[in-house]
Amino acid sequence: MNKTTSSSDRHTPSGVPFSQVRDLLLPSFRKHRLRLLAGIASLFLVDLLQLIVPRIIKHGVDGLEALTITTAGLFRLGLMVLGIASVVVVLRFAWRYLIIGFSRLLEQAIRNRIFSHILKMDAAFFERRTTGDLMAHSSNDLAAVQMACGMGLVAAADSLVMCVAAIGFMIAIHPLLTLYALLPMPFLAVSTRILSGKLHRRFAKVQEQFSDITEFSRSNLISIGLIKAYTMENFQTARFDRLGRKYLKSNLRVAAIQGLISPIATLVGSMGMLMVLYFGGSLVIDGTITLGDFVAFISYLYMLIWPMMAIGWVANLVQRGLTSLGRIHNLVNSRAILPDPVLAEEPAKLNQPGFRLNNLTFTYPTSRSPALRDITLTLGPGIHGVTGRTGSGKSTLCRLLARLYPIEDGMLLFGDHDVNHLPLHFIRSHIGYVSQEPVLFSDTIAANIALGRQDALRGDVIRAAEAAAIHDDILALKNGYDTKIGERGVKLSGGQRQRLALARALLCDRPVLIVDDGLSAVDVATEHEVFAGLKRHFSGKTVLIVSNRIKLLSMTDHIIILANGVVESEGGHDLLLATNSLYRAMYIKQMKQDNEPEDAPS
Numbered sequence: 096m097n098k099t100t101s102s103s104d105r106h107t108p109s110g111v112p113f114s115q116v117r118d119l120l121l122p123s124f125r126k127h128r129l130r131l132l133a134g135i136a137s138l139f140l141v142d143l144l145q146l147i148v149p150r151i152i153k154h155g156v157d158g159l160e161a162l163t164i165t166t167a168g169l170f171r172l173g174l175m176v177l178g179i180a181s182v183v184v185v186l187r188f189a190w191r192y193l194i195i196g197f198s199r200l201l202e203q204a205i206r207n208r209i210f211s212h213i214l215k216m217d218a219a220f221f222e223r224r225t226t227g228d229l230m231a232h233s234s235n236d237l238a239a240v241q242m243a244c245g246m247g248l249v250a251a252a253d254s255l256v257m258c259v260a261a262i263g264f265m266i267a268i269h270p271l272l273t274l275y276a277l278l279p280m281p282f283l284a285v286s287t288r289i290l291s292g293k294l295h296r297r298f299a300k301v302q303e304q305f306s307d308i309t310e311f312s313r314s315n316l317i318s319i320g321l322i323k324a325y326t327m328e329n330f331q332t333a334r335f336d337r338l339g340r341k342y343l344k345s346n347l348r349v350a351a352i353q354g355l356i357s358p359i360a361t362l363v364g365s366m367g368m369l370m371v372l373y374f375g376g377s378l379v380i381d382g383t384i385t386l387g388d389f390v391a392f393i394s395y396l397y398m399l400i401w402p403m404m405a406i407g408w409v410a411n412l413v414q415r416g417l418t419s420l421g422r423i424h425n426l427v428n429s430r431a432i433l434p435d436p437v438l439a440e441e442p443a444k445l446n447q448p449g450f451r452l453n454n455l456t457f458t459y460p461t462s463r464s465p466a467l468r469d470i471t472l473t474l475g476p477g478i479h480g481v482t483g484r485t486g487s488g489k490s491t492l493c494r495l496l497a498r499l500y501p502i503e504d505g506m507l508l509f510g511d512h513d514v515n516h517l518p519l520h521f522i523r524s525h526i527g528y529v530s531q532e533p534v535l536f537s538d539t540i541a542a543n544i545a546l547g548r549q550d551a552l553r554g555d556v557i558r559a560a561e562a563a564a565i566h567d568d569i570l571a572l573k574n575g576y577d578t579k580i581g582e583r584g585v586k587l588s589g590g591q592r593q594r595l596a597l598a599r600a601l602l603c604d605r606p607v608l609i610v611d612d613g614l615s616a617v618d619v620a621t622e623h624e625v626f627a628g629l630k631r632h633f634s635g636k637t638v639l640i641v642s643n644r645i646k647l648l649s650m651t652d653h654i655i656i657l658a659n660g661v662v663e664s665e666g667g668h669d670l671l672l673a674t675n676s677l678y679r680a681m682y683i684k685q686m687k688q689d690n691e692p693e694d695a696p697s
């Protein structure tokens with residue numbers, strides 16, 4: 096939801112006002128403020144303790160120069176340095192644990208927000224965004240935000256304290272010498288800024304190429320049968336090699352930049368050192384500063400190298416973090432095309448589970464021409480068969496009834512209510528939907544069947560499986576209902592997957608069942624068995640079955656024939672056989688096929 100933004104509002108590099116992306120961060124910053132404060136306090140303490148060390152060394156050197164210090168005194172100074180180092184160990188651990196931990200907590204909160212938002216989106220949303228795009232949001236963009244709020248925050252706070260304090264101590268020793276010594280430092284900040292920007296771009300390329308390699312391996316492995324059948328092994332290996340070479344080249348380009356950063360820092364440090372040795376040395380000779388001051392000064396100069404590099408690095412981290420945050424903001428604020436009606440009233444009870452469609456026309460958001468045109472239908476209690484050539488709009492009709500797409504042109508009534516005025520979850524909770532390509536999770540068979548009813552007992556699951564004629568197949572598996580189905584359910588046949596999805600819908604036992612071609616991969620005998628089960632199970636309810644099998648259609652109460660997105664005919668089997676040429680042609684063809692095996696000589 097867009098908030099009004101004033102013209103003075105600053106924008107992130109991705110064009111989103113800063114005041115809006117802040118909303119993604121603030122809850123976590125507020126919730127974990129104590130942790131964050133403790134972390135930053137530890138960080139400051141570490142810095143301050145480190146700044147004391149050169150003072151101690153100064154003491155030792157001055158004492159040595161004036162021969163006023165004893166070996167016991169030097170030992171005490173050494174013990175102080177050791178003591179400080181020990182405290183630094185504890186505090187360093189504390190700030191890392193607290194601040195980096197905070198950035199991980201923040202990352203988790205944003206990741207959950209992205210995930211829960213994506214799950215609420217409608218089918219149209221997923222047509223506009225690719226899976227790869229969505230995955231990138233939850234990996235690369237999140238990583239950039241986490242880096243900016245973790246190491247970026249640490250480096251910013253650290254370099255601020257170190258710069259201010261070290262420069263302060265240096266000025267206290269000699270202001271003009273400080274100016275000379277610092278002259279080369281801006282060069283370091285600018286060069287790290289440029290180099291880390293380059294490094295990031297090159298590294299992004301490495302990641303991109305790595306995901307190409309992963310995707311290539313994945314797609315080859317899952318279609319290994321195809322590769323062997325077409326004897327593509329060598330060809331694919333050569334393509335893999337080309338991808339690998341590109342990846343290697345990009346990695347070397349990253350290494351080249353990484354190899355530059357540290358020598359440049361040393362170079363700039365040495366330039367500062369040249370200034371200090373030359374000007375500072377003459378100040379010691381003059382007696383303006385002591386030898387101890389001189390040594391301490393050099394220590395402070397070296398302490399400045401990391402913060403100066405950090406300034407350039409942090410600038411990049413923050414810029415990248417803000418760009419990613421802007422993209423995440425756009426994602427979590429994208430709205431479904433199919434909004435839940437505001438103030439929709441949930442009817443206490445559904446009188447008539449069924450649909451009425453009045454002059455309904457539907458065009459997919461990504462398409463120009465309508466997939467369904469001017470559909471007027473009544474789907475009351477009973478079993479309705481839907482048939483038609485491929486692409487005629489059968490699945491589209493099922494998706495609209497299952498409320499997966501918005502109804503904008505024409506009217507769809509569910510019971511007595513216009514669906515546009517009903518809460519989405521109300522309609523969906525009354526419908527069992529088996530899509531054309533059944534989707535199974537990598538989980539046990541029982542868990543897959545119980546997806547819509549987590550509270551279902553094993554007995555309920557078995558009854559649903561029996562009604563879907565899949566029970567015997569499940570028992571034939573080694574672990575029965577506890578068998579895990581692999582990625583994408585590979586251990587099951589197409590027909591078994593369909594019946595499993597049907598069992599899942601049956602277990603939910605909702606007043607409406609929509610089965611989109613859910614029995615196309617099962618043999619005729621099983622189809623009969625399932626249909627008989629459905630008939631028993633769904634008396635008085637509304638069932639819609641998409642099928643091109645005349646035998647199945649002939650058992651339904653009412654058949655709809657779709658052609659090019661319009662209802663060509665509807666009615667009972669006998670009527671359509673007499674009046675519809677497509678239906679008759681299908682009938683004759685299928686009867687012939689069914690009779691062929693019996694007619695064939697054995």
Ligand SMILES: Nc1ncnc2c1ncn2[C@@H]1O[C@H](COP(=O)(O)OP(=O)(O)OP(=O)(O)O)[C@@H](O)[C@H]1O
Pocket residue numbers: 222459460461462466483484485486487488489490491492531612
């Ligand atoms: N998600 C989509 N976005 C855009 N167009 C689509 C989409 N899904 C289907 N279509 C188009 O809508 C038309 C109807 O498709 P639909 O899937 O409803 O046909 P179908 O009758 O179920 O076909 P089949 O028998 O092959 O399953 C087709 O022209 C198809 O190309």
Ligand SMILES: [Mg+2]
Pocket residue numbers: 489490491531611612
């Ligand atoms: Mg279809």
